[in-house]
Amino acid sequence: MYSDACSSTVRLNIGGKKFCTTFDTLTLREPQSMLAAMFSGRHTVCKDSEKGYVFVDRDGKHFRHILNWLRDGVAPNFSDFENIELLREAEYYQLLISRFFFSKRGLMDKINIVLKRKDDEEKQSELTRADIIKIIRSKNVRLSGINLSGLDLSKLDLSSVDFSFACLKNVIFSHSNLHRAKFQDVDAENANFHNATLRECEFLRANLRGALLAEANLDRANLHDHCVIGCCLCDADLRHANLWEAKVTYTNLEGANLRGTKLGRCDFKGANLEGACVDHDIRLVTFNLEGVKLNGERMTHVL
CATH class of the missing domain: 2.160.20.80 (E3 ubiquitin-protein ligase SopA)
Known part of the structure; x- marks a missing residue:
């Protein structure tokens, strides 16, 4: 169990890149995500001895965009290649359903819609x-x-x-x-x-x-x-x-x-x-x- 689950600050080490966020950010917008499950109190989460960072073995390149999505519900304006990279991370963290949108679309759906729209535009003569x-x-x-x-x-x-x-x-x-x-x-x-x-x-x-x-x-x-x-x-x-x-x-x-x-x-x-x-x-x-x-x-x- 994550001992600081009720505190406001959560420290994360994503593939060597360190981030600081809040419990609410990780759990509220996408309550069915892997991150929400990790800090729900139902699972034991290991922290390192240095400043209590929770380590996740993923490339940290796009994790700030994951956090910004969880904070604000805004997806970045990326190229197709970068969107595909971000989609891979969204799939890993299971960002499927957003509690704050009428459409209930999570980050994965948001990226897929952008990719499909660009593909449709390219198909038009x-x-x-x-x-x-x-x-x-x-x-x-x-x-x-x-x-x-x-x-x-x-x-x-x-x-x-x-x-x-x-x-x-x-x-x-x-x-x-x-x-x-x-x-x-x-x-x-x-x-x-x-x-x-x-x-x-x-x-x-x-x-x-x-x-x-x-x-x-x-x-x-x-x-x-x-x-x-x-x-x-x-x-x-x-x-x-x-x-x-x-x-x-x-x-x-x-x-x-x-x-x-x-x-x-x-x-x-x-x-x-x-x-x-x-x-x-x-x-x-x-x-x-x-x-x-x-x-x-x-x-x-x-x-």
């Missing part, structure tokens, strides 16, 4: 499909750095459009003409390029994690240093494409045409290359083929 159609009627279209998340841009002529540095998460490009379009440094996670024309496109340092590129035409496309983890490239045409230093882990390349493709220093861990056509001057230099499915009969003349 800055333009509509109608806006894009108007824009592409002009020459030298540039959509670089714009958030187009979730837009349906299927069956459009987007040839030579510059999408560099844009957010293209979940964008639908299926059956679109993207010949010579630029996708440098784009975030196109889970984008749909099914049956799209991507000939001579620039994908330098692009994030295509989880993208659908099945039956897409990537002839002579530059995919140098790009990320296509977990993608589908089934039956895609990758003739003479540049995949040098690409990360193609756990990607389905079944039936893809890789004739003349540059594949040096690629990571193909867990990829499926069954039935892929790679029989003409393919360069496979210092690559990772751990767990790769291969069809040996069509792997002739590999260097």
Whole structure:
């Protein structure tokens, strides 16, 4: 039992950082929390011999924000990364239900609401499909750095459009003409390029994690240093494409045409290359083929 439970001052040592607060602060706002339980008088709490600090084996980086929440009910305005760190601490201390709010939301709910709101804002495109159609009627279209998340841009002529540095998460490009379009440094996670024309496109340092590129035409496309983890490239045409230093882990390349493709220093861990056509001057230099499915009969003349 904590002997000073009825006194006003409580000393805490959180991972080496020392804090001084009150019994009421630790118990009133979130009565179902771990901290409230610790100082409820129902449990024995050990104190060190020096000034009576109670030690908790957690990182003390965000504990002042935990205390400020318990004092004032105000959550800090953090970045997503810091909010995730704070959420981890709120989970540990079980800050679930607040006695002082009509909504009964504790700090955990408060942080989760902020994270969801930011996520929803990121998913909203800055333009509509109608806006894009108007824009592409002009020459030298540039959509670089714009958030187009979730837009349906299927069956459009987007040839030579510059999408560099844009957010293209979940964008639908299926059956679109993207010949010579630029996708440098784009975030196109889970984008749909099914049956799209991507000939001579620039994908330098692009994030295509989880993208659908099945039956897409990537002839002579530059995919140098790009990320296509977990993608589908089934039956895609990758003739003479540049995949040098690409990360193609756990990607389905079944039936893809890789004739003349540059594949040096690629990571193909867990990829499926069954039935892929790679029989003409393919360069496979210092690559990772751990767990790769291969069809040996069509792997002739590999260097």
